[in-house]
Amino acid sequence: MSPAAEPRSGLRDVAPYAYTQLDVAARLNTNECPHPLPEGFFDELARAVHDLPLHRYPDGRMTRLREELAACAGHDLEGTWAANGSNEILTELLLAYGGPGRSALTFEPTYLLHSRLSWLTHTSVVQYRLQEPFTIGEQDVERAIALEPAVIFVCSPNNPTGNAQPVQAVRSLAERRDALVIVDEAYIEFGGQSALPLVADHPNVVIVRTLSKAFALAGARIGYCLAAPEVVEDLQRVRLPYHMSALAQAAGIAAIRHAPQAMSILQAVREQRDRIVEALCAAPGVEVFGSDANFVLFRPSKPAGEVWRGLLDRGVLVRDVTGAVPNGLRVTAGAAHEVDLFLHALSEVLS
Numbered sequence: 001m002s003p004a005a006e007p008r009s010g011l012r013d014v015a016p017y018a019y020t021q022l023d024v025a026a027r028l029n030t031n032e033c034p035h036p037l038p039e040g041f042f043d044e045l046a047r048a049v050h051d052l053p054l055h056r057y058p059d060g061r062m063t064r065l066r067e068e069l070a071a072c073a074g075h076d077l078e079g080t081w082a083a084n085g086s087n088e089i090l091t092e093l094l095l096a097y098g099g100p101g102r103s104a105l106t107f108e109p110t111y112l113l114h115s116r117l118s119w120l121t122h123t124s125v126v127q128y129r130l131q132e133p134f135t136i137g138e139q140d141v142e143r144a145i146a147l148e149p150a151v152i153f154v155c156s157p158n159n160p161t162g163n164a165q166p167v168q169a170v171r172s173l174a175e176r177r178d179a180l181v182i183v184d185e186a187y188i189e190f191g192g193q194s195a196l197p198l199v200a201d202h203p204n205v206v207i208v209r210t211l212s213k214a215f216a217l218a219g220a221r222i223g224y225c226l227a228a229p230e231v232v233e234d235l236q237r238v239r240l241p242y243h244m245s246a247l248a249q250a251a252g253i254a255a256i257r258h259a260p261q262a263m264s265i266l267q268a269v270r271e272q273r274d275r276i277v278e279a280l281c282a283a284p285g286v287e288v289f290g291s292d293a294n295f296v297l298f299r300p301s302k303p304a305g306e307v308w309r310g311l312l313d314r315g316v317l318v319r320d321v322t323g324a325v326p327n328g329l330r331v332t333a334g335a336a337h338e339v340d341l342f343l344h345a346l347s348e349v350l351s
């Protein structure tokens with residue numbers, strides 16, 4: 001028998017992406033929006049789907065979706081690009097600007113996929129560790145730039161720590177014109193200041209966003225970026241043909257058309273987030289980090305693994321982020337009744 005084919009070197013050392021999707025009363029582990037899509041969304045989508053010529057390939061330029069995204073963000077069409085979730089946008093950016101002999105710098109702790117996608121695209125990873133409270137300062141900028149990365153990731157608000165990064169730090173990073181600065185703004189609708197105004201004067205800044213969080217559309221897989229037209233031209237060189245289905249494009253268009261309603265429910269999410277922060281601040285021995293996002297990072301007064309298990313036993317699923325932040329747990333600001341469940345379960349587990 002001939003030997004089995006060997007995958008690329010190191011692949012089998014990489015664990016498959018872990019999905020913890022459990023049927024529990026409160027799923028507070030993936031930062032999804034707890035509220036359903038706005039009224040009228042499904043009717044509009046159903047009408048659009050009914051008229052779709054699905055026997056044809058979809059619009060490869062995604063013109064209508066990009067027009068809607070561009071208008072919603074206040075950016076130009078030529079500098080707006082879309083893909084199947086912002087993870088695919090990040091992958092395309094790395095395919096275009098990373099690769100063998102190039103490195104990507106991350107400010108840790110941050111979103112795991114930045115390193116993972118860099119590795120997948122044969123881009124070496126330089127992890128720069130930030131001190132608590134995880135804000136990028138001017139000294140960090142200088143040290144990061146000295147490492148000469150081709151790509152720099154800034155996540156703002158940052159996952160899993162929750163804090164937004166100063167736009168000034170992004171500007172200082174962008175002054176180093178030969179590095180592409182990717183600002184991952186997956187949670188920007190919940191708080192923090194966007195770095196989008198920098199794009200006009202800094203064509204090496206790319207803003208990456210998603211409809212998975214604030215727009216409550218995680219299931220449709222739609223992400224986008226706002227950049228200089230040259231960057232979007234480069235992405236067209238690495239994209240797969242017809243990568244976004246006509247169905248996803250229709251869902252994205254309908255979601256953007258309902259943006260005002262979607263944005264109006266965000267205040268409820270922010271209120272739940274602030275309620276979590278307040279309650280955890282009052283819990284003896286619990287360390288809480290401020291949040292500009294739709295989740296909260298905290299350190300319980302007992303081992304995080306034990307607390308995670310205790311919460312799960314009570315029907316509450318949170319994210320164990322101990323790999324990124326020692327003894328850290330991250331909880332999504334869910335609906336009020338889910339937050340009730342979480343706070344009640346936590347007080348039992350910690351008592």
Ligand SMILES: Cc1ncc(COP(=O)(O)O)c(C=O)c1O
Pocket residue numbers: 030031084085086087088111155158159184186209210211212218221222223
């Ligand atoms: C910081 C950050 N960026 C990107 C993503 C990926 O989002 P998408 O669903 O658009 O691929 C996530 C998802 O959790 C995230 O936390």
